[in-house]
Amino acid sequence: MSAKKANLSGELKKYFGFSTFKGQQEQIIENLLNGKDIFVLMPTGGGKSLCYQLPALISEGTAIVVSPLIALMKNQVDAVNGLSSDDGVAHVLNSSLNKTQTKQVFDDIKSGKTKLLYVAPESLIKEDYLDFLKDVKISFFAIDEAHCISEWGHDFRPEYRNLKSIIDKIADVPVIALTATATPKVQDDIQKTLGMTNALVFKESFNRPNLYYEVQPKVNVDKEIVKFISQNKGKSGIVYCLSRRKVEEFAQLLQVNGVNALPYHAGLDQKIRVANQDKFLMEEVDVIVATIAFGMGIDKPDVRFVIHYDFPKSLESYYQETGRAGRDGGEGHCLAFYDPKDIEKLEKFLAQKPVSEREIGLQLLNEVVGYAETSMSRRQYILYYFGENFDPINGDGAKMCDNSSNPPKLKDATDDLRKVLELINDTGEKFKAKDLISVIAGKETAVTKSYKLEQTSYFGFGKEEKDNHWKTILRQATVQNFLQKDIETYGVLKIAEKGRLVLDGKLEHSFMIAEDREFDLTQTKAE
């Protein structure tokens, strides 16, 4: 083993020029070379590409890299080709190639020259590609951006759904799946869909201790952002807006206020878009006002703030977008403006979608609302969402959010927690937060009626308190591991081990909470 290790380090140096592996790269590569299926969950910038590029370069045959981003594939291929002294160790295979080019790629694969073949999943289904790939030596499959397989991910691509059967048709070789966004639900989905529930899972922390998280009510938002940017003059930053119109308007408003800003969205002429992006990268402008079209593949290390004029549709998106701040480990301020009315707009938009998409969309929005309204450590909330427990007192970056730097007063809510646990237990652990709150508040709904919940002794037991209090209890009990969201149905709340101990009277655990924030902005004078 040690000889092999020394060898791998030598190959790392030879191809990439690095003297040490980053994080768990070495174990990942060793296990892949030993024929294991691997699942890698690592935040952006963690060094995922090397986990398949290096083993591909030193293995016999061709590794097939499935990637959804045709635009970025070319860059990857160029980068890999720059690593080796041999020509053409990496190729793209897609419909943009003409006959001669395709033949060249096929010849290079046959001769064993091609070590990495980048394909989009939709190309992989093409019969002539399939027939060809069946007959050549494949070293392994790498599924990049593996969250695209899951409807619960933030970038679902139906073409990814059939990957397993295509892989099986081509070769019986190891599979390495990689992603930078995976909630436990998405992780479960990826592993099941790819038939790799026995894969070795390598997960790195998603904590970004240098990022400061803050949420402000969306009141006088234009003025607030202009003020923030003026106080951070000369620093590089991104302002995300939902609509193209807003991007244009707000970029202008910033310019009028003396901020060196430019817009970016998919509706702009390609030349202008590229020019604006380049100016941002070259530091000719400080601030880019953009839709979510901006950012993919952008690696600017010194982005000092990411402001969300509008809240995004999911916490994954929020994490990805804010993740563009402070890549160099320096300051990174993530400020989001929240108005429940914006969430209602997003809900209305979802109403036009097919049922399953709508249900998922609403659940994801629910988490966004939870994040916005929480009075807990925001870092703890986000990391819980990614399946990580974070210590809000001593964890790395514990003080780096508005709630933690100015902590609200806590009160003991253990009695209320116990009542909620009893309710969940006695009603068979089959309801979502919304339905539990209807029972607690004594509000009849279709669900309470169909399960005859009005007839239980729990109906209306908490109506003296505001609904917000019970929402707080449910959210915070989940993040503090008294409750857990069922992985299959997602929204359904079940009792976790720690919650069972409370129910059984075995854990006199005190449950301290601060009420989550209420955002009724209708009373506040808007701009």
Ligand code: ADP
């Ligand atoms: P990801 O795909 O996880 O976002 P990348 O593969 O793009 O990450 O790697 C992020 C950066 O880290 C790249 O600039 C890459 O060259 C660098 N990197 C990767 N592995 C190492 C290593 N072992 N030592 C030093 N730098 C590394």
